[in-house]
Amino acid sequence: xxxxxxxxxxxxxxxxxxxxxxxxxxxxxxxxxxxxxxxxxxxxxxxxxxxxxxxxxxxxxxxxxxxxxxxxxxxxxxxxxxxxxxxxxxxxxxxxxxxxxxxxxxxxxxxxxxxxxxxxxxxxxxxxxxxxxxxxxxxxxxxxxxxxxxxxxxxxxxxxxxxxxxxxxxxxxxxxxxxxxxxxxxxxxxxxxxxxxxxxxxxxxxxxxxxxxxxxxxxxxxxxxxxxxxxxxxxxxxxxxxxxxxxxxxxxxxxxxxxxxxxxxxxxxxxxxxxxxxxxxxxxxxxxxxxxxxxxxxxxxxxxxxxxxxxxxxxxxxxxxxxxxxxxxxxxxxxxxxxxxxxxxxxxxxxxxxxxxxxxxxxxxxxxxxxxxxxxxxxxxxxxxxxxxxxxxxxxxxxxxxxxxxxxxxxxxxxxxxxxxxxxxxxxxxxxxxxxxxxxxxxxxxxxxxxxxxxxxxxxxxxxxxxxxxxxxxxxxxxxxxxxxxxxxxxxxxxxxxxxxxxxxxxxxxxxxxxxxxxxxxxxxxxxxxxxxxxxxxxxxxxxxxxxxxxxxxxxxxxxxx
Numbered sequence: 001x002x003x004x005x006x007x008x009x010x011x012x013x014x015x016x017x018x019x020x021x022x023x024x025x026x027x028x029x030x031x032x033x034x035x036x037x038x039x040x041x042x043x044x045x046x047x048x049x050x051x052x053x054x055x056x057x058x059x060x061x062x063x064x065x066x067x068x069x070x071x072x073x074x075x076x077x078x079x080x081x082x083x084x085x086x087x088x089x090x091x092x093x094x095x096x097x098x099x100x101x102x103x104x105x106x107x108x109x110x111x112x113x114x115x116x117x118x119x120x121x122x123x124x125x126x127x128x129x130x131x132x133x134x135x136x137x138x139x140x141x142x143x144x145x146x147x148x149x150x151x152x153x154x155x156x157x158x159x160x161x162x163x164x165x166x167x168x169x170x171x172x173x174x175x176x177x178x179x180x181x182x183x184x185x186x187x188x189x190x191x192x193x194x195x196x197x198x199x200x201x202x203x204x205x206x207x208x209x210x211x212x213x214x215x216x217x218x219x220x221x222x223x224x225x226x227x228x229x230x231x232x233x234x235x236x237x238x239x240x241x242x243x244x245x246x247x248x249x250x251x252x253x254x255x256x257x258x259x260x261x262x263x264x265x266x267x268x269x270x271x272x273x274x275x276x277x278x279x280x281x282x283x284x285x286x287x288x289x290x291x292x293x294x295x296x297x298x299x300x301x302x303x304x305x306x307x308x309x310x311x312x313x314x315x316x317x318x319x320x321x322x323x324x325x326x327x328x329x330x331x332x333x334x335x336x337x338x339x340x341x342x343x344x345x346x347x348x349x350x351x352x353x354x355x356x357x358x359x360x361x362x363x364x365x366x367x368x369x370x371x372x373x374x375x376x377x378x379x380x381x382x383x384x385x386x387x388x389x390x391x392x393x394x395x396x397x398x399x400x401x402x403x404x405x406x407x408x409x410x411x412x413x414x415x416x417x418x419x420x421x422x423x424x425x426x427x428x429x430x431x432x433x434x435x436x437x438x439x440x441x442x443x444x445x446x447x448x449x450x451x452x453x454x455x456x457x458x459x460x461x462x463x464x465x466x467x468x469x470x471x472x473x474x475x476x477x478x479x480x481x482x483x484x485x486x487x488x489x490x491x492x493x494x495x496x497x498x499x500x501x502x503x504x505x506x507x508x509x510x511x512x513x514x515x516x517x518x519x520x521x522x523x524x525x526x527x528x529x530x531x532x533x534x535x536x537x538x539x540x541x542x543x544x545x546x547x548x549x550x551x552x553x554x555x556x557x558x559x560x561x562x
Contacts, residue, residue, distance in 0.1 A: 027129075027158060029136035035060040037323075048320030048329070057323040058123045061337045062130025062159070065317055069334040070134065071146035072313055073167070074156055075274055076335040080166030081106075082388075084270070086405075087152050089394040091273075093408065094266035099170070100388045101412045102419050102433070109165045112442040120446045124161045127337040131159035153396040167335035168445035176444065176469030176488070179359035180433050182502045183422075185209055187257040189243075189501070190250055202238055209500050211237055219472075219484060239498045242509070246501060249363060252429035253502070256422035263421075285352035287472070292480020300476035304350030306331075306341060316341075321452065328452035338449040346455055347477035354470030356490050358436040362417040362505035363429060371425035374415050377507040383413040383420065417505055431502065436489045436514065440468035457483055490515045 037051035037060030047064045051057035066073065078084045082099035084092040104112070113121065135156050138144035149155055188208070193201040246253065285308075290301040308315040316331035321339060330342015341350045367373035373380040390408040394400040413420045415432045423430040437444070447463040454460040457477060464473050467487035475483040491511040493499050503509040 027132040027136040029133055029140070031137055031140050033133060033137065035063040035130055035133065037061075039064055046318045046320065049322060051323040054323055054325060055122065055126050057321055057326070058126035058337050059130040059133075061319065061321065062127035062132075063134050064130075064319065065127075065334050066131040066134035066159070067144075069313060069317055070131075070138070070156065071148045073131070073159070073163075073335045074149075076167040076170065076333065077159075077163040079274065080168070080170035081163075082390075084274075085390055085392045087154055087393060087395065088273075089400055090392050090406070092270045093390060093392055094263055095270040096390060097388075097410055098263055098267055100410075101421065103166075103169060103173070104439075105386070106162065108439070109162050109169070112169070112439065113161055113165050116442065116446055120449055121161070123337055123449050124164050127164065128159045128161050135159065151395065151399045153402075164336045165442055167333075169441045171333050171335075172441045172445050172469050175353050176471050177358060177435065177437065177441075178353075178355050178470055179357035180361055182361035182500065183253055183256045183260060183431055186246055186253050186501045190247060190253070205500075206237075211500070219486075237498055239496050239501075242497050242501060242504060245504055246363065249427060249429045252422075252424040252427045252431075255424060256431050259422055285350075287350050287352055287474045289474050289476055289482040289484065291482050295480075298480050299478070300480050300482050302348050302350065302474060302476040302482075304341060304348075304474065306350065306352070326453045330452065332448065336445070336448075339452040340448045342452060344452055344454075347457070347460070347475060349451065349460065349473060349475050351474070352472045354472050354486055354488055356470040356486070356488050357499065358470055358488060358490060360434045360491065360493070360499065360511075361502040362415070362432050362434055362509075363502045364415055364417070364420070364432055364505045366423070366425060366428045366430055368428060371423065371430075372413065374430065375506050376416065381416070383415055385411055385413040387411050415505065432505065434491075434503075434511070436491045436511075437468040440489070444469040444471075457481060461485065 036056035037049045039060065040048045040050070042048065047068070049057060049060045049064060051060055075084070078087070079095075079099065080103070082096040082103070085096045113124070116124075134144070135158060139155065145156075185205075189201065189205045192204050195201075196204065286303075286305040288301075288303040292298045292300045295301060306316070315333060317334040318329075318331050319339070320329040321327075326344075328339050328342050328344040330339035332338055332340045342348070364374040367375070367380045370380070372383045372385060374383060375381075387409055388411075390410070391405050392408055393405040394403055396402040413423070415430075417432045417434040418438060420430050420432045444467045447466055451460065451463055454463060457475060460473075460475055461483070464485045464487050468489045470488035473483075473485040473487060475481075475485075492513045492515055494503070494509045494512060497503055497509045
């Protein structure tokens with residue numbers, strides 16, 4: 001082991017000696033520079049940061065995260081920007097490709113960052129300053145650089161605020177964006193229909209993909225009678241006109257389902273190597289809340305079980321943040337500041353994935369004379385297309401085969417509904433994904449910057465109300481109060497449509513807006529003595545039929561349609 005470390009350090013020194021000066025200005029430092037906050041580590045090595053201001057806290061937070069998790073941060077920023085194949089090779093090209101197709105361009109990430117509140121922008125910028133101080137010092141002292149950099153033959157570039165943006169938008173998509181499997185559902189239904197009578201095929205499909213399962217456990221059973229029509233926002237099951245139109249494009253549906261499955265498998269393989277795969281594979285966290293009214297001490301009980309799998313290093317970074325306006329301990333995925341699960345002097349909180357269906361698939365009817373145009377409201381519209389260039393570099397031996405980098409170009413297009421993930425010009429069809437939370441992911445992640453700064457339930461609720469992604473928030477405070485929130489934006493889907501199948505993108509099946517954030521989405525302070533939830537799917541909840549784990553989204557409106 002010692003010899004391997006020495007070889008890695010020697011490789012880092014060689015890299016440093018041969019590295020050209022980047023075009024961007026680099027942080028200037030000395031080995032003796034220190035972050036402005038004080039860092040005390042407990043017996044488990046967990047850093048507790050004490051600072052005189054939030055600015056100094058954010059700077060030191062960035063420094064300490066880089067000190068402990070710099071290479072993990074490297075991987076997360078590259079995962080969010082679609083540049084993993086630049087250092088990990090061709091096996092990550094498909095993951096990079098889907099990231100750039102479905103997420104955002106650098107200009108869009110900049111616009112998202114600019115839309116944040118000034119205080120949030122400052123927090124992220126100071127975090128980046130702290131990361132860069134550590135990177136600068138690590139380049140002066142190669143023993144401070146993770147050995148992976150030498151093994152892969154590159155050095156860390158300075159961290160930017162947009163790196164945190166990219167990582168955050170990627171991660172909230174992993175845990176807080178659900179739906180979009182409609183082409184698979186359609187392929188399954190039409191396959192069953194080809195084997196059975198239509199009525200029987202519908203029963204089989206409903207068994208596999210129910211709109212609503214009345215036997216699924218509920219997060220807060222005491223409220224069930226309050227909402228006696230769980231499908232009041234639902235649309236028509238097996239909408240006949242929709243299915244007739246889709247069946248015309250069955251070959252395209254089957255091809256799209258096959259390609260989508262292959263891409264998903266490639267992405268899963270890449271994420272498995274990164275450690276993120278374990279988090280996605282074990283997706284469906286759980287939590288239990290017990291009101292102080294039911295305990296001997298009068299204190300509430302919270303059990304939080306974030307299911308992110310096991311990885312080395314851990315998916316979460318544990319930290320204590322102590323400064324004027326914040327006194328909290330907890331965890332967050334590295335690459336950004338704040339605490340996503342933790343406790344303050346006044347309350348504790350945890351989250352689970354909400355699993356509400358926020359992503360729909362649209363069938364786009366193409367212009368027979370121009371495959372880059374799609375029909376909408378009787379007029380053919382141009383897709384918005386761009387060409388992305390990927391630099392693919394295999395790691396040097398022994399980590400990889402090395403060799404010269406390869407350049408790959410791919411074109412990605414969008415319709416007014418969203419990114420096109422499959423196009424079949426020969427049959428006149430394409431499929432796109434519509435995201436209810438499009439361009440809003442960063443605003444959701446930004447709430448994590450301030451949750452640990454809330455002082456009471458009302459302030460915490462205000463932050464949850466700003467969420468666009470599908471998460472469940474669980475809260476318990478020193479007074480014994482417990483609260484549960486099912487957050488996120490849920491589309492109000494068109495009548496005469498079945499959301500389990502692709503919607504028709506020609507203008508007849510557009511969303512009618514979004515469901516209001518009303519009491520159906522949450523139960524707070526004292527309205528129920530206990531709450532149990534998990535992030536499993538509400539349509540059947542087959543992964544969580546236990547006394548301590550209930551389907552969290554089912555609060556009266558069908559999660560599969562909202």
